Amino acid sequence: MAIVTLVESINLALGRALADDPDVVVMGEDVGVNGGVFRATAGLQQRFGRMRVQDTPLAEGLIAGMAVGMGAQGLKVVAEIQFMGFIYPALDQIANHMARLRNRTRGRLTCPVVIRMPHGGGIHAPEHHSESLEVLLCHHAGLRVVCPSSPVRAYGLLLAAIRDPDPVIFLEPTRLYRMAKQDVLDDGQALPLDEASILREGDDVTLVTWGAMTHETLRAADLLLQEKISCEVIDLSSLSPIDHDTILDSVAHTGRLVIVHEAARNAGLGAEIAATVAEHALYDLLAPVERVTGYDIVTPYFALERAYIPSVERIIDAVRNTLKG
Amino acid sequence: MAIVTLVESINLALGRALADDPDVVVMGEDVGVNGGVFRATAGLQQRFGRMRVQDTPLAEGLIAGMAVGMGAQGLKVVAEIQFMGFIYPALDQIANHMARLRNRTRGRLTCPVVIRMPHGGGIHAPEHHSESLEVLLCHHAGLRVVCPSSPVRAYGLLLAAIRDPDPVIFLEPTRLYRMAKQDVLDDGQALPLDEASILREGDDVTLVTWGAMTHETLRAADLLLQEKISCEVIDLSSLSPIDHDTILDSVAHTGRLVIVHEAARNAGLGAEIAATVAEHALYDLLAPVERVTGYDIVTPYFALERAYIPSVERIIDAVRNTLKG
Amino acid sequence: MKTIAEFAIGYEQMLDADGSPVADLPEFTRDGTELVRMYRTMVLCRLFDTKAINLQRTGRLGTYAPCTGNEATHVAVGAAMRPGDVLCPVYREYGTQLWRGVTLTEILTYWAGDETGTNFKGPRGDFPWCVPIGSQSPHAAGAAMAFKIRKQPHCAVAYIGDGGTSQGAFHEAVNMAGAQKLPVVFVVVNNGWAISVPAAEQTAAQTFAQKGLGNGVPGVQVDGNDVIGVRAVMEQALARARAGEGPTVVEAVTYRLSDHTTADDASRYRPAAELAAAWKIEPLLRTRRYLESRKLWDAAQESALRAECGIQIDAAVLAYQNRPAAHTDAMFDHLFAQPTAALTAQKQLARRFGIPDKH
Amino acid sequence: MKTIAEFAIGYEQMLDADGSPVADLPEFTRDGTELVRMYRTMVLCRLFDTKAINLQRTGRLGTYAPCTGNEATHVAVGAAMRPGDVLCPVYREYGTQLWRGVTLTEILTYWAGDETGTNFKGPRGDFPWCVPIGSQSPHAAGAAMAFKIRKQPHCAVAYIGDGGTSQGAFHEAVNMAGAQKLPVVFVVVNNGWAISVPAAEQTAAQTFAQKGLGNGVPGVQVDGNDVIGVRAVMEQALARARAGEGPTVVEAVTYRLSDHTTADDASRYRPAAELAAAWKIEPLLRTRRYLESRKLWDAAQESALRAECGIQIDAAVLAYQNRPAAHTDAMFDHLFAQPTAALTAQKQLARRFGIPDKH
Numbered sequence A, B: 001m002a003i004v005t006l007v008e009s010i011n012l013a014l015g016r017a018l019a020d021d022p023d024v025v026v027m028g029e030d031v032g033v034n035g036g037v038f039r040a041t042a043g044l045q046q047r048f049g050r051m052r053v054q055d056t057p058l059a060e061g062l063i064a065g066m067a068v069g070m071g072a073q074g075l076k077v078v079a080e081i082q083f084m085g086f087i088y089p090a091l092d093q094i095a096n097h098m099a100r101l102r103n104r105t106r107g108r109l110t111c112p113v114v115i116r117m118p119h120g121g122g123i124h125a126p127e128h129h130s131e132s133l134e135v136l137l138c139h140h141a142g143l144r145v146v147c148p149s150s151p152v153r154a155y156g157l158l159l160a161a162i163r164d165p166d167p168v169i170f171l172e173p174t175r176l177y178r179m180a181k182q183d184v185l186d187d188g189q190a191l192p193l194d195e196a197s198i199l200r201e202g203d204d205v206t207l208v209t210w211g212a213m214t215h216e217t218l219r220a221a222d223l224l225l226q227e228k229i230s231c232e233v234i235d236l237s238s239l240s241p242i243d244h245d246t247i248l249d250s251v252a253h254t255g256r257l258v259i260v261h262e263a264a265r266n267a268g269l270g271a272e273i274a275a276t277v278a279e280h281a282l283y284d285l286l287a288p289v290e291r292v293t294g295y296d297i298v299t300p301y302f303a304l305e306r307a308y309i310p311s312v313e314r315i316i317d318a319v320r321n322t323l324k325g
Numbered sequence C, D: 001m002k003t004i005a006e007f008a009i010g011y012e013q014m015l016d017a018d019g020s021p022v023a024d025l026p027e028f029t030r031d032g033t034e035l036v037r038m039y040r041t042m043v044l045c046r047l048f049d050t051k052a053i054n055l056q057r058t059g060r061l062g063t064y065a066p067c068t069g070n071e072a073t074h075v076a077v078g079a080a081m082r083p084g085d086v087l088c089p090v091y092r093e094y095g096t097q098l099w100r101g102v103t104l105t106e107i108l109t110y111w112a113g114d115e116t117g118t119n120f121k122g123p124r125g126d127f128p129w130c131v132p133i134g135s136q137s138p139h140a141a142g143a144a145m146a147f148k149i150r151k152q153p154h155c156a157v158a159y160i161g162d163g164g165t166s167q168g169a170f171h172e173a174v175n176m177a178g179a180q181k182l183p184v185v186f187v188v189v190n191n192g193w194a195i196s197v198p199a200a201e202q203t204a205a206q207t208f209a210q211k212g213l214g215n216g217v218p219g220v221q222v223d224g225n226d227v228i229g230v231r232a233v234m235e236q237a238l239a240r241a242r243a244g245e246g247p248t249v250v251e252a253v254t255y256r257l258s259d260h261t262t263a264d265d266a267s268r269y270r271p272a273a274e275l276a277a278a279w280k281i282e283p284l285l286r287t288r289r290y291l292e293s294r295k296l297w298d299a300a301q302e303s304a305l306r307a308e309c310g311i312q313i314d315a316a317v318l319a320y321q322n323r324p325a326a327h328t329d330a331m332f333d334h335l336f337a338q339p340t341a342a343l344t345a346q347k348q349l350a351r352r353f354g355i356p357d358k359h
Ligand SMILES: Cc1ncc(C[n+]2csc(CCOP(=O)(O)OP(=O)(O)O)c2C)c(N)n1
Pocket: B029, B058, B060, B082, B086, C090, C092, C131, C132, C133, C134, C160, C161, C162, C163, C164, C165, C189, C191, C193, C194, C195, C256, C260
């Protein structure tokens, strides 16, 4: 049992996967000697050598494209993209090849690849370092998209992602990297994919969120509880596929739904959750669905990022709205 | 007045824009002597020369990136991407630069650029030639996304897009390129951006769709009318921003909503429409919202594309479901 | 200003347009049956092209990308490779694929819009056709990296066209392969055109063999209509790669004697004279002449071969036409090893509505 | 095998590490005041770096990318350009930007996470800093294409780092510029490292000057710590571009004497000895020595300069710290010329909630 931060739990899971399976290869920019710009791969090249923990040239498209070629040979590539804002050059390989290879070859070739990257803002980073672009990946069939909310879940979900025989996009909440520590048992136990996790049970409103926003959302739930408003808080965890059943069950119980995400609102993943409820739980709804999201603007430079990232106040306000209804 | 196909109306609008404004430059792969693989730029290089109608090297990222550099100099670039499945290499430039340049320079530099491309399937084309990826662009603030449904609207909306001082993604419904002809008056009149258009008024159900799917949707409306089911058919036209008011007004009148799009369902643009209705028109809804969409799969090779593209039968079925409710 | 680095690009040709040897021929040419096998495959490609175009014109096949004119390059590359190697093709290198065990029926099935065509029964490790131009290059670098990590004696071969070399992905892969001395060969098939854009407008580079120089990777240009020259150059490049000496860019200079695809009309943009001149140096005739000069071939064998190819092609077309019709389940069954709940539900929906007729 | 193409890369150095001329010095060196101005700007950059790092360490600035060690290259490029030209920088070429009229306050404002810092009052046409590595290269090709279309006498200059040359976008832009003979110069600042990846691991190329050869674009390598050599090479490349003879790749060999950014700790990966050796050939001292040898500079002027720079920097910091606080409206006001309905509504929402404190 080690008390670790989220980024340290990622490091533990990577070390475990490399130790357990000779086919696992970690690659990315500065993941070697430097141990990654967030230290997620610290010490791994020293332990596993330069072939299994590789610095790549500075080219995200290349990293994703090589992962396809290596994956088709059966290697389990765990590639790091330094920040989510730099995923764009890799999207062609991810969408046109990684997500499709199994299907277009009818199972002959596969891509047991994980692509890890920091997700979201809140750390006063420079331009292009704070993006939340999960929906770009979730819309593509053939990919799984996972986003943990704590060290314990990061460890178990990353191991599950690495062991999954298909491509998984693994989004790491940047501002949780060092925020809170947890006891993480490095026992090689994976958590199930495709499942949401209920962080807190409640009766009045269902709050659905993921990644770093679980922090503000739980805090809002705390404050609301002081007014006897009981919130059920769901950590989506699996952004694709979405565990709609868990959400629908909760809404059937509470009758109210507030979705919280950092990404821009328009065509964000919250829309899919709200739409599914409008289709399958319309008669359970006691009030209109609310979305508390980033605004439909370019992610601002950090001076205004706190005005952009949904605040506890905005979440509380939305919950109150649903209770008016 | 000329009776033309949709692709011919695009050609008319491009010719008009080139003739009216010396700053307009058309560029792309095979748009010159060859006149574009769909002939959208036929004859333009002969009329306007090799500087204003340019064949580019085979690189979509380059095309979008150059458009940013040319746009910042005040040129109105109208770039063609040969098929939407080839947009990925251009996304970094579109999302990280084109959509942001005005904002990040506080208006000092702008991108008066239009990026045109065929959208959707249905023409028995090879792999990667039938994609519907509008949501990848709609999610990005700083872009407008437009999709016409007829020669007349294509002409007017393309002129509006070219004249707009900000970047516009212009999606051309591939299977409508040559399907139906219309009288198009080449009078240089633009249609308004940011507005949906009501193709048919009705009382029982609101059908929202765009691009090529307007064809199947109108046909479904025809057949349903024979059973005295009256559908209001809305052509979204502006995929970003979405003209929610027009949709909400219609739903307030009909109480029922069916959204039809060709793109995959999960995190597709239909979700944003359904979510907005669930937020702002919950009490108007007499039945759960229905989405008739592509399945959450990789766009199949063309042998199965008719099973993938929402059929008239599926639309009719969805309308019936909402009437049960 | 002092010179700190110098580079040169060599050109190889072993059989001229008349089929006369213009260089010492390599070892493998001693084996007459091997040479004949190469020629037979070239002829099969040419005849298959005609058949496929005809099927498309008569509505029995989708858009098809012909290989006519490029057969020598395609067959020579296949002949130089080993079974354990991995091929990353573009979409018209049938000669290489046939040599490696892809079937004519699989090729037709692919162009008929049926994914089962990419589930090669032969070369299980080869990548399928790659439509997004340039995106196959990193796959080859990746496969080569896997061979290096596992210390396997295999090589990857990535094709790209003259137009494709304008894509950044190609340069990224070449740079990576050079930096890590990966066992991969990048074959640029310079067939003169990228749809309607001539190679000369695609780049200022006077050769495509030099495309790797900027990234420290050597290159060689070869007459792509010379099946012996291409095989010789490829064998050297592959040997170099296997020896851990790194990648090579091989430019095969040939010509696209066909339209770009059956959806294209090259007469709109291509000078007829250029096409006529290209026909004078096409690869089949010179190969045949050379074989005849070595008494390995004669008119009787030629007509026998054409008859055999006709039979083989007809059989492949028959198998293609008799293949099971695609079922909607197929759209859902191969997305994931473990399908998601949504997929399972949508699969039922698709079954219910089936494949509607066109309206 | 006959040779069909040959290429060479030249190396230029005019001032050696001691500041002694090692070549005939170009025209512009006759103008002592110009040389002094270049040196003054170099010193300003060096001192500003120290200040900015200090501001970051004390929580008064965000992450900052220092330029220490690269000043000669940055200032020389600026001095070689003309006002009407367009600069496409990366993020640490302050010397070029200052020469072109960007202010110290704008630089600080940018690194403080405030977009107003990119609204340059000076060079209105210059691109702002470009964080997505490699993506600025096509912008320069585009600006150059605009100049060509409009027959304007301007050039575009795009910076890129040694690491950045691995991005395909760079090669795509170089290829395009070559194919169309666009008026653009690509400056590769080879400062030895891409964060923790040494240049030698980034590519097999023995120089970065050769990065354009594959795409038919000539290159030249220059001592990037030699402000005279860099300016001379840049003036030639720019003249060539303006004359319609096409682009050049200029590699400036220098060294990143700092950490990558204030968020980086180079001691984790970089040999101390390498850093110490690099300090022995850094650009400021040699420039000063040369100026002194020409009696253009002395100790008194040096201390006066440092004092003036200090005052200038303090004034800039003051202006930076006194700038108006960012208002939430600013997030919405510059997205479109015509804002959308949704934006207008969200702007009100943002006003209502303002900028919450951190919890
Ligand atoms: C990324 C991408 N952009 C555009 C296309 C459309 N397209 C298909 S083939 C082709 C030209 C390819 O030319 P070349 O690389 O020379 O190969 P060739 O067809 O001549 O063998 C183009 C532009 C594509 N398939 N992929």
